[in-house]
Amino acid sequence: MLLFTTLGRYLTLRFARAIISVFGTFFFLIGTLDFVELMRRAGDSPIATTPRIITLALYRVPSVAEQIFPFAALFGGMFALLTLSRKLELVVARSVGVSAWQFLQPAAVVAGVIGLISITVYNPVAAELKRRATALETRLFVRAGSTTSTAIPEIWLRQRSADGMAIIRAAGALPDEDGLSQVAIFNFNQDGSFKDRIDARQAFLKPGHWDLLDARIISAAREPRNVxxxxxxxxxxxxxxxxxxxxxxxxxxxxxxAAIERTKRAGLDTTRYELKYQSLMARPLLLIAMVLVAASVSLRFFRFGGVTKLVIGGVAAGFVLYVATQLSEELGSSGIVNPVIAAWLPAALGTMLGALALLHQEDG
Known part of the structure:
Protein backbone atom coordinates (compact mmCIF):
# COMPACT_ATOMS: atom_id res chain seq x y z
CA MET A 1 0.00 0.00 0.00
CA LEU A 2 1.45 3.34 -1.09
CA LEU A 3 0.46 5.04 2.18
CA PHE A 4 3.20 3.21 4.12
CA THR A 5 5.99 3.78 1.60
CA THR A 6 8.44 6.66 1.52
CA LEU A 7 6.45 8.30 -1.27
CA GLY A 8 3.24 7.82 0.71
CA ARG A 9 4.70 9.47 3.82
CA TYR A 10 5.99 12.34 1.69
CA LEU A 11 2.58 12.91 0.09
CA THR A 12 0.84 12.62 3.46
CA LEU A 13 3.08 15.34 4.87
CA ARG A 14 2.49 17.60 1.87
CA PHE A 15 -1.29 17.27 2.03
CA ALA A 16 -1.42 17.71 5.80
CA ARG A 17 0.80 20.79 5.66
CA ALA A 18 -1.28 22.34 2.85
CA ILE A 19 -4.66 21.79 4.54
CA ILE A 20 -3.47 22.98 7.95
CA SER A 21 -1.83 26.05 6.38
CA VAL A 22 -5.03 27.02 4.58
CA PHE A 23 -7.08 26.52 7.74
CA GLY A 24 -4.60 28.56 9.79
CA THR A 25 -4.73 31.41 7.28
CA PHE A 26 -8.53 31.53 7.36
CA PHE A 27 -8.49 31.26 11.16
CA PHE A 28 -6.23 34.31 11.43
CA LEU A 29 -8.32 36.34 8.97
CA ILE A 30 -11.58 35.52 10.77
CA GLY A 31 -10.04 36.40 14.13
CA THR A 32 -8.75 39.73 12.83
CA LEU A 33 -12.08 40.72 11.27
CA ASP A 34 -14.02 39.67 14.34
CA PHE A 35 -11.71 41.66 16.61
CA VAL A 36 -12.21 44.78 14.47
CA GLU A 37 -15.99 44.36 14.62
CA LEU A 38 -15.93 43.85 18.40
CA MET A 39 -13.78 46.96 18.85
CA ARG A 40 -16.38 48.92 16.90
CA ARG A 41 -19.11 47.67 19.23
CA ALA A 42 -16.97 48.33 22.30
CA GLY A 43 -17.61 52.06 22.00
CA ASP A 44 -21.12 51.49 23.39
CA SER A 45 -19.93 49.67 26.51
CA PRO A 46 -17.77 51.33 29.19
CA ILE A 47 -16.57 47.96 30.54
CA ALA A 48 -15.50 46.57 27.15
CA THR A 49 -11.75 47.08 27.56
CA THR A 50 -9.23 45.99 24.95
CA PRO A 51 -8.02 42.91 26.91
CA ARG A 52 -11.63 41.75 27.31
CA ILE A 53 -12.33 42.31 23.63
CA ILE A 54 -9.24 40.27 22.70
CA THR A 55 -10.41 37.49 25.03
CA LEU A 56 -13.90 37.56 23.53
CA ALA A 57 -12.51 37.42 19.99
CA LEU A 58 -10.35 34.41 20.90
CA TYR A 59 -13.39 32.70 22.41
CA ARG A 60 -15.55 33.32 19.34
CA VAL A 61 -13.12 32.49 16.52
CA PRO A 62 -12.86 28.68 16.91
CA SER A 63 -16.61 28.16 16.55
CA VAL A 64 -16.80 30.41 13.47
CA ALA A 65 -13.66 28.92 11.93
CA GLU A 66 -15.09 25.42 12.30
CA GLN A 67 -17.27 26.11 9.28
CA ILE A 68 -14.24 26.45 6.99
CA PHE A 69 -12.88 22.90 7.38
CA PRO A 70 -14.44 21.84 4.03
CA PHE A 71 -12.84 24.81 2.25
CA ALA A 72 -9.50 24.08 3.92
CA ALA A 73 -9.65 20.54 2.52
CA LEU A 74 -10.66 21.85 -0.92
CA PHE A 75 -8.08 24.62 -1.26
CA GLY A 76 -5.37 22.69 0.57
CA GLY A 77 -5.87 19.66 -1.69
CA MET A 78 -5.81 21.83 -4.81
CA PHE A 79 -2.69 23.67 -3.66
CA ALA A 80 -0.82 20.46 -2.83
CA LEU A 81 -1.74 18.71 -6.09
CA LEU A 82 -1.01 21.74 -8.28
CA THR A 83 2.37 22.16 -6.58
CA LEU A 84 3.21 18.50 -7.12
CA SER A 85 2.11 18.75 -10.76
CA ARG A 86 4.04 21.98 -11.39
CA LYS A 87 7.22 20.41 -10.03
CA LEU A 88 6.60 17.32 -12.22
CA GLU A 89 6.56 15.08 -9.12
CA LEU A 90 3.26 13.57 -10.22
CA VAL A 91 4.72 12.94 -13.67
CA VAL A 92 7.58 10.99 -12.10
CA ALA A 93 5.15 9.07 -9.90
CA ARG A 94 3.01 8.14 -12.90
CA SER A 95 6.09 7.09 -14.88
CA VAL A 96 6.90 4.41 -12.32
CA GLY A 97 3.37 3.01 -12.37
CA VAL A 98 1.71 4.95 -9.55
CA SER A 99 -1.90 5.69 -10.51
CA ALA A 100 -3.95 8.70 -9.47
CA TRP A 101 -5.94 6.50 -7.10
CA GLN A 102 -2.76 5.46 -5.32
CA PHE A 103 -1.29 8.92 -4.73
CA LEU A 104 -4.73 10.17 -3.63
CA GLN A 105 -4.78 7.62 -0.82
CA PRO A 106 -2.63 9.85 1.46
CA ALA A 107 -4.86 12.85 0.67
CA ALA A 108 -8.03 10.95 1.56
CA VAL A 109 -6.48 9.61 4.75
CA VAL A 110 -5.28 13.07 5.79
CA ALA A 111 -8.72 14.56 5.11
CA GLY A 112 -10.43 11.79 7.07
CA VAL A 113 -8.05 12.08 10.03
CA ILE A 114 -8.40 15.88 10.12
CA GLY A 115 -12.17 15.41 10.02
CA LEU A 116 -12.04 13.00 12.96
CA ILE A 117 -9.78 15.32 14.97
CA SER A 118 -12.06 18.25 14.18
CA ILE A 119 -15.11 16.52 15.67
CA THR A 120 -13.49 14.69 18.59
CA VAL A 121 -11.03 17.34 19.79
CA TYR A 122 -11.56 20.66 18.05
CA ASN A 123 -15.37 20.75 18.24
CA PRO A 124 -15.68 20.19 22.04
CA VAL A 125 -13.09 22.92 22.67
CA ALA A 126 -14.82 25.30 20.24
CA ALA A 127 -18.22 24.60 21.86
CA GLU A 128 -16.89 25.32 25.34
CA LEU A 129 -15.27 28.55 24.15
CA LYS A 130 -18.52 29.55 22.44
CA ARG A 131 -20.39 29.16 25.74
CA ARG A 132 -17.82 31.33 27.46
CA ALA A 133 -18.01 33.85 24.62
CA THR A 134 -21.80 34.08 24.97
CA ALA A 135 -21.53 34.71 28.72
CA LEU A 136 -18.76 37.30 28.28
CA GLU A 137 -20.55 39.02 25.41
CA THR A 138 -23.68 39.27 27.53
CA ARG A 139 -21.77 40.97 30.35
CA LEU A 140 -19.94 43.36 28.03
CA PHE A 141 -22.68 44.42 25.63
CA VAL A 142 -25.87 44.09 27.63
CA ARG A 143 -27.89 47.30 27.51
CA ALA A 144 -27.52 49.56 30.49
CA GLY A 145 -30.15 48.82 33.12
CA SER A 146 -31.23 45.57 31.52
CA THR A 147 -30.60 42.12 32.96
CA THR A 148 -31.62 40.31 29.83
CA SER A 149 -29.09 38.81 27.48
CA THR A 150 -29.27 40.50 24.13
CA ALA A 151 -27.55 37.51 22.56
CA ILE A 152 -30.53 35.21 23.27
CA PRO A 153 -33.88 35.61 21.45
CA GLU A 154 -37.31 35.01 22.93
CA ILE A 155 -37.41 31.70 24.82
CA TRP A 156 -40.17 29.11 24.82
CA LEU A 157 -40.30 26.16 27.24
CA ARG A 158 -42.77 23.36 27.90
CA GLN A 159 -42.99 21.40 31.12
CA ARG A 160 -45.12 18.69 32.72
CA SER A 161 -45.61 18.39 36.46
CA ALA A 162 -48.11 17.10 39.02
CA ASP A 163 -50.23 20.20 38.40
CA GLY A 164 -50.47 19.58 34.65
CA MET A 165 -48.74 21.03 31.60
CA ALA A 166 -47.38 24.56 31.31
CA ILE A 167 -46.01 26.60 28.42
CA ILE A 168 -43.46 29.24 29.37
CA ARG A 169 -42.50 32.24 27.27
CA ALA A 170 -39.67 34.56 28.34
CA ALA A 171 -38.08 37.63 26.83
CA GLY A 172 -34.60 36.33 27.64
CA ALA A 173 -32.33 34.55 30.08
CA LEU A 174 -30.67 36.10 33.08
CA PRO A 175 -26.93 36.29 32.32
CA ASP A 176 -25.43 34.79 35.48
CA GLU A 177 -28.31 32.84 37.05
CA ASP A 178 -30.67 29.96 36.27
CA GLY A 179 -33.57 32.24 35.54
CA LEU A 180 -35.68 34.04 32.97
CA SER A 181 -36.96 37.58 32.65
CA GLN A 182 -40.34 38.98 31.55
CA VAL A 183 -42.05 35.61 31.88
CA ALA A 184 -45.55 34.56 30.80
CA ILE A 185 -46.69 31.09 31.94
CA PHE A 186 -49.80 29.40 30.52
CA ASN A 187 -50.99 26.61 32.83
CA PHE A 188 -53.26 23.75 31.75
CA ASN A 189 -55.08 21.12 33.77
CA GLN A 190 -54.41 17.40 33.48
CA ASP A 191 -57.26 17.08 30.97
CA GLY A 192 -55.71 19.78 28.76
CA SER A 193 -58.14 22.57 29.63
CA PHE A 194 -56.81 26.05 30.28
CA LYS A 195 -56.21 26.83 33.96
CA ASP A 196 -54.59 30.26 34.31
CA ARG A 197 -51.91 32.61 33.12
CA ILE A 198 -49.07 33.96 35.25
CA ASP A 199 -47.00 36.99 34.25
CA ALA A 200 -43.84 37.65 36.24
CA ARG A 201 -40.94 40.05 36.06
CA GLN A 202 -38.42 37.27 36.76
CA ALA A 203 -38.51 33.50 37.29
CA PHE A 204 -35.76 31.55 39.05
CA LEU A 205 -35.51 27.79 38.64
CA LYS A 206 -35.12 25.99 41.98
CA PRO A 207 -35.20 22.24 42.73
CA GLY A 208 -38.77 21.17 42.01
CA HIS A 209 -40.30 24.63 41.49
CA TRP A 210 -40.07 28.07 39.91
CA ASP A 211 -39.74 31.16 42.10
CA LEU A 212 -41.75 33.90 40.38
CA LEU A 213 -41.17 37.54 41.37
CA ASP A 214 -43.74 40.33 40.95
CA ALA A 215 -46.30 37.91 39.53
CA ARG A 216 -49.80 38.61 38.23
CA ILE A 217 -52.19 35.64 38.10
CA ILE A 218 -55.10 35.72 35.65
CA SER A 219 -57.74 32.99 35.51
CA ALA A 220 -61.35 32.62 34.41
CA ALA A 221 -62.46 31.51 37.88
CA ARG A 222 -61.43 34.58 39.88
CA GLU A 223 -60.33 38.17 39.65
CA PRO A 224 -56.69 38.89 38.58
CA ARG A 225 -54.40 39.27 41.56
CA ASN A 226 -50.84 40.49 42.08
CA VAL A 227 -48.39 38.68 44.36
CA ALA A 258 -26.74 13.43 26.48
CA ALA A 259 -28.06 16.84 25.37
CA ILE A 260 -30.43 15.16 22.91
CA GLU A 261 -31.70 12.81 25.63
CA ARG A 262 -32.24 15.66 28.11
CA THR A 263 -34.08 17.68 25.49
CA LYS A 264 -36.36 14.73 24.75
CA ARG A 265 -37.14 14.28 28.45
CA ALA A 266 -38.04 17.96 28.67
CA GLY A 267 -40.55 17.51 25.84
CA LEU A 268 -38.65 19.82 23.48
CA ASP A 269 -37.79 19.43 19.81
CA THR A 270 -34.44 17.70 19.28
CA THR A 271 -34.22 18.09 15.49
CA ARG A 272 -31.52 20.79 15.54
CA TYR A 273 -29.32 18.82 17.92
CA GLU A 274 -29.75 15.55 16.02
CA LEU A 275 -28.92 17.33 12.77
CA LYS A 276 -25.80 18.91 14.26
CA TYR A 277 -24.67 15.57 15.66
CA GLN A 278 -25.14 13.78 12.33
CA SER A 279 -23.41 16.65 10.48
CA LEU A 280 -20.40 16.27 12.73
CA MET A 281 -20.37 12.52 12.13
CA ALA A 282 -20.47 13.13 8.36
CA ARG A 283 -17.68 15.72 8.36
CA PRO A 284 -14.79 13.30 7.63
CA LEU A 285 -16.66 12.04 4.55
CA LEU A 286 -17.38 15.63 3.48
CA LEU A 287 -13.68 16.51 3.70
CA ILE A 288 -12.81 13.44 1.63
CA ALA A 289 -15.39 14.57 -0.93
CA MET A 290 -13.73 17.99 -1.08
CA VAL A 291 -10.33 16.35 -1.68
CA LEU A 292 -11.80 14.29 -4.53
CA VAL A 293 -13.30 17.44 -6.04
CA ALA A 294 -9.90 19.14 -5.72
CA ALA A 295 -8.18 16.17 -7.38
CA SER A 296 -10.62 16.12 -10.31
CA VAL A 297 -9.46 19.62 -11.35
CA SER A 298 -5.82 19.59 -10.24
CA LEU A 299 -4.26 16.61 -11.98
CA ARG A 300 -3.91 18.19 -15.40
CA PHE A 301 -0.31 18.69 -16.51
CA PHE A 302 0.73 22.32 -16.73
CA ARG A 303 2.15 21.87 -20.21
CA PHE A 304 -1.33 20.99 -21.51
CA GLY A 305 -2.65 24.41 -20.45
CA GLY A 306 -6.16 25.22 -19.27
CA VAL A 307 -5.21 24.83 -15.60
CA THR A 308 -6.71 28.17 -14.60
CA LYS A 309 -10.14 27.24 -15.95
CA LEU A 310 -10.02 23.91 -14.18
CA VAL A 311 -9.08 25.56 -10.89
CA ILE A 312 -11.94 28.03 -11.19
CA GLY A 313 -14.25 25.14 -11.98
CA GLY A 314 -13.00 23.26 -8.93
CA VAL A 315 -13.57 26.23 -6.65
CA ALA A 316 -17.07 26.63 -8.08
CA ALA A 317 -17.79 22.92 -7.61
CA GLY A 318 -16.58 23.11 -4.00
CA PHE A 319 -18.83 26.08 -3.29
CA VAL A 320 -21.79 24.33 -4.90
CA LEU A 321 -21.18 21.30 -2.68
CA TYR A 322 -20.94 23.53 0.40
CA VAL A 323 -24.14 25.39 -0.53
CA ALA A 324 -25.88 22.07 -1.13
CA THR A 325 -24.75 20.95 2.33
CA GLN A 326 -26.12 24.11 3.93
CA LEU A 327 -29.39 23.82 2.03
CA SER A 328 -29.77 20.21 3.06
CA GLU A 329 -29.15 21.14 6.70
CA GLU A 330 -31.76 23.89 6.48
CA LEU A 331 -34.28 21.37 5.17
CA GLY A 332 -33.31 19.00 7.96
CA SER A 333 -33.58 21.63 10.72
CA SER A 334 -37.07 22.58 9.51
CA GLY A 335 -38.20 18.95 9.69
CA ILE A 336 -38.79 18.55 5.95
CA VAL A 337 -35.95 16.01 5.58
CA ASN A 338 -34.83 13.43 8.10
CA PRO A 339 -31.72 14.73 9.98
CA VAL A 340 -29.67 11.64 9.08
CA ILE A 341 -30.43 12.02 5.37
CA ALA A 342 -29.92 15.80 5.48
CA ALA A 343 -26.48 15.42 7.09
CA TRP A 344 -25.10 12.49 5.12
CA LEU A 345 -26.58 12.93 1.64
CA PRO A 346 -24.43 15.90 0.45
CA ALA A 347 -21.21 14.27 1.67
CA ALA A 348 -22.11 10.94 0.06
CA LEU A 349 -23.14 12.54 -3.23
CA GLY A 350 -20.03 14.74 -3.25
CA THR A 351 -17.80 11.71 -2.74
CA MET A 352 -19.50 9.73 -5.49
CA LEU A 353 -19.48 12.62 -7.97
CA GLY A 354 -15.81 13.35 -7.23
CA ALA A 355 -14.94 9.69 -7.75
CA LEU A 356 -17.00 9.64 -10.96
CA ALA A 357 -15.14 12.67 -12.32
CA LEU A 358 -11.80 11.03 -11.53
CA LEU A 359 -12.90 7.76 -13.15
CA HIS A 360 -13.85 9.65 -16.31
CA GLN A 361 -10.61 11.64 -16.28
CA GLU A 362 -8.17 8.88 -15.39
CA ASP A 363 -9.77 5.66 -16.62
CA GLY A 364 -12.37 6.90 -19.12
Missing part, protein backbone atom coordinates in the same frame (compact mmCIF):
# COMPACT_ATOMS: atom_id res chain seq x y z
CA UNK A 228 -44.83 39.59 45.23
CA UNK A 229 -43.67 35.98 45.12
CA UNK A 230 -45.21 32.78 43.79
CA UNK A 231 -44.03 29.18 43.46
CA UNK A 232 -44.91 26.93 40.53
CA UNK A 233 -44.12 23.20 40.49
CA UNK A 234 -41.79 21.97 37.74
CA UNK A 235 -39.88 18.89 36.67
CA UNK A 236 -37.28 20.88 34.75
CA UNK A 237 -33.64 20.88 35.79
CA UNK A 238 -31.27 23.84 35.25
CA UNK A 239 -29.41 21.92 32.54
CA UNK A 240 -32.66 21.20 30.71
CA UNK A 241 -33.66 24.85 30.87
CA UNK A 242 -30.31 26.05 29.54
CA UNK A 243 -30.43 23.37 26.86
CA UNK A 244 -33.70 24.76 25.53
CA UNK A 245 -32.06 27.99 24.38
CA UNK A 246 -28.50 26.75 23.91
CA UNK A 247 -27.65 26.64 20.19
CA UNK A 248 -26.35 23.30 18.88
CA UNK A 249 -23.03 25.00 18.07
CA UNK A 250 -22.45 25.48 21.82
CA UNK A 251 -22.79 21.75 22.55
CA UNK A 252 -19.67 19.64 22.06
CA UNK A 253 -19.58 16.40 20.11
CA UNK A 254 -19.18 14.18 23.17
CA UNK A 255 -21.96 16.00 25.04
CA UNK A 256 -24.44 15.91 22.16
CA UNK A 257 -26.07 12.48 22.85
Missing amino acids: GSFQLATNLEPEQMRQSFTPPEAVGFWSMP
